[in-house]
Amino acid sequence: MSYVLGIDLGTSSLKGILMNEAGDLITTKSAEYKIDTPKQGYSEQRPEYWVVALEAVLTGLSVEVSDFGQNLAGISFSGQMHSLVVLDENNTPVYPAILWNDVRTSKQCVEITDKLGSRLLEITKNIALEGFTLPKILWLQENEPAVWARVKKIMLPKDYLSLWLTGNAYTEYSDAAGTLLLDIEKREWSKEIAETFNIDLSILPELTESTGQTGLIKAEIAERYKLTKAVKVFAGGADNAAAALGVGLINEEVGLISMGTSGVVSAYEPKIADYKGKLHFFDHTVPGAYYSMGVTLAAGNSLNWYKETFGKGLSFNELLSEVYTVAPGSEGLLFTPYIVGERTPHFDSKIRGSFVGISAHHEQRHFSRAVLEGITFSLRDSKDIMEATKGKKFKQLISVGGGAQNPDIMQMQADIFNAEMIRLTVEQGPGLGACMIAAYGCGFYDTLEEVTKAFVHYKEATFTPKPANVARYEKVYQIWKKAYQATAGLSHELVDFNEEG
Numbered sequence: 001m002s003y004v005l006g007i008d009l010g011t012s013s014l015k016g017i018l019m020n021e022a023g024d025l026i027t028t029k030s031a032e033y034k035i036d037t038p039k040q041g042y043s044e045q046r047p048e049y050w051v052v053a054l055e056a057v058l059t060g061l062s063v064e065v066s067d068f069g070q071n072l073a074g075i076s077f078s079g080q081m082h083s084l085v086v087l088d089e090n091n092t093p094v095y096p097a098i099l100w101n102d103v104r105t106s107k108q109c110v111e112i113t114d115k116l117g118s119r120l121l122e123i124t125k126n127i128a129l130e131g132f133t134l135p136k137i138l139w140l141q142e143n144e145p146a147v148w149a150r151v152k153k154i155m156l157p158k159d160y161l162s163l164w165l166t167g168n169a170y171t172e173y174s175d176a177a178g179t180l181l182l183d184i185e186k187r188e189w190s191k192e193i194a195e196t197f198n199i200d201l202s203i204l205p206e207l208t209e210s211t212g213q214t215g216l217i218k219a220e221i222a223e224r225y226k227l228t229k230a231v232k233v234f235a236g237g238a239d240n241a242a243a244a245l246g247v248g249l250i251n252e253e254v255g256l257i258s259m260g261t262s263g264v265v266s267a268y269e270p271k272i273a274d275y276k277g278k279l280h281f282f283d284h285t286v287p288g289a290y291y292s293m294g295v296t297l298a299a300g301n302s303l304n305w306y307k308e309t310f311g312k313g314l315s316f317n318e319l320l321s322e323v324y325t326v327a328p329g330s331e332g333l334l335f336t337p338y339i340v341g342e343r344t345p346h347f348d349s350k351i352r353g354s355f356v357g358i359s360a361h362h363e364q365r366h367f368s369r370a371v372l373e374g375i376t377f378s379l380r381d382s383k384d385i386m387e388a389t390k391g392k393k394f395k396q397l398i399s400v401g402g403g404a405q406n407p408d409i410m411q412m413q414a415d416i417f418n419a420e421m422i423r424l425t426v427e428q429g430p431g432l433g434a435c436m437i438a439a440y441g442c443g444f445y446d447t448l449e450e451v452t453k454a455f456v457h458y459k460e461a462t463f464t465p466k467p468a469n470v471a472r473y474e475k476v477y478q479i480w481k482k483a484y485q486a487t488a489g490l491s492h493e494l495v496d497f498n499e500e501g
């Protein structure tokens with residue numbers, strides 16, 4: 001039976017999921033990489049890190065699965081969104097990729113908003129945020145003119161890997177939508193926006209559907225991994241759009257929660273909607289459909305920071321092993337996960353995180369629980385906005401991302417969202433979505449609905465809200481919500497103070 005490979009180029013690691021054409025999991029492999037932070041607010045990765053990780057995953061698969069080379073038929077991708085990759089005429093990166101959680105571009109966001117006014121929302125359906133690609137391009141033009149002069153191609157992370165595999169430069173609508181350069185209605189690069197900011201349209205990659213084929217794996221790479229078939233490569237999707245497909249978000253019945261490096265709440269949108277920038281609005285991987293989402297900049301990232309700072313050397317399971325012994329509300333300890341600023345609902349790159357209410361009786365287990373609760377409250381902010389704008393409550397939510405591995409986090413999500421939380425049998429939503437795109441692209445199925453039936457399965461055991469916890473969290477959440485206003489002024493002053501040196 002033929003195999004399909006889904007590559008999820010995450011922020012903390014690259015994950016490969018190998019499945020057969022019937023939708024059975026064969027195996028998974030992953031390789032981690034670091035984030036470089038040369039200055040406060042900067043977040044970068046060298047595209048070479050991703051290639052090294054991809055090669056490690058391909059090597060691991062070819063060693064573990066004896067018929068990998070013989071049976072691999074198609075590959076597709078899911079990738080961290082918005083991050084800017086810049087290449088010269090030889091397709092060599094000329095600058096580190098500036099990532100989606102880099103907040104150096106506040107000035108450029110103001111410039112975009114001033115120059116485009118209401119046209120920005122009309123054309124792109126989104127507002128200017130530090131994480132998106134266009135402000136990063138303007139930052140490079142302004143701060144690194146010599147580098148900018150060498151740029152012949154702009155790419156998004158997963159598209160760089162596709163280029164590396166095939167030699168062809170493409171992107172697809174779900175990732176293009178996150179650049180602020182796509183005219184969402186016309187489904188083409190916006191000439192108006194590109195001209196306003198002196199961006200030559202020729203440096204933008206050709207657009208295709210998520211399911212579009214970008215090429216075949218180059219001969220020298222096929223030879224290295226002993227791939228005997230002509231392996232087809234398909235464009236894939238932005239990680240949140242691929243996850244939406246991977247969890248079966250192909251109708252409005254359910255919502256999606258992801259606790260990866262970022263935290264995301266998203267919903268299927270059958271047609272273009274105007275959320276006035278309160279929620280992000282992007283193309284889905286399902287051609288012609290869309291999804292809306294709210295984003296917490298540092299969900300898993302806050303947990304990582306906490307682990308590295310206060311639990312060095314511990315595994316996540318060790319770090320969180322006593323969380324269940326603390327009652328909901330962490331006995332009066334609150335945490336706001338704004339360690340790199342926040343998107344939904346505050347859109348504030350200068351807010352910073354805080355612990356509020358530290359008492360002499362608090363132990364490490366209280367801090368651990370407070371961190372998880374703060375992350376989940378922040379996701380609740382997005383969920384509430386989404387439900388209010390859509391006028392409907394999600395009774396069931398599918399939970400993905402690294403955080404979904406922990407049962408205490410899952411129960412907390414059920415209690416704080418007051419919804420039944422469901423998990424996938426194959427735990428990696430974005431990578432699964434990428435496999436599904438490859439299976440469809442290879443022609444193993446006629447429709448994405450059929451692929452969904454074969455590939456997407458939920459675990460039988462779900463996490464249901466406990467009424468006493470729901471009631472308690474409702475009260476704590478109302479207090480937690482005040483922490484943003486209470487700490488915003490202080491945070492802004494401190495950030496300015498630090499920037500002055």
Ligand SMILES: Nc1ncnc2c1ncn2[C@@H]1O[C@H](COP(=O)(O)OP(=O)(O)O)[C@@H](O)[C@H]1O
Nearest residue numbers: 010011012013260261300303316401402403406
């Ligand atoms: N066993 C675990 N328990 C709780 N959280 C975890 C666990 N493993 C990973 N995580 C969290 O999940 C995050 C990684 O999730 P993932 O979806 O792989 O992210 P990304 O796609 O951004 O690389 C980590 O940053 C970490 O905070």
Ligand SMILES: O=C(CO)[C@@H](O)[C@H](O)COP(=O)(O)O
Nearest residue numbers: 010011080081100260261262
């Ligand atoms: O910026 C966004 C969405 O707008 C992030 O969700 C990135 O797409 C990174 O995702 P993860 O690495 O956390 O999956």
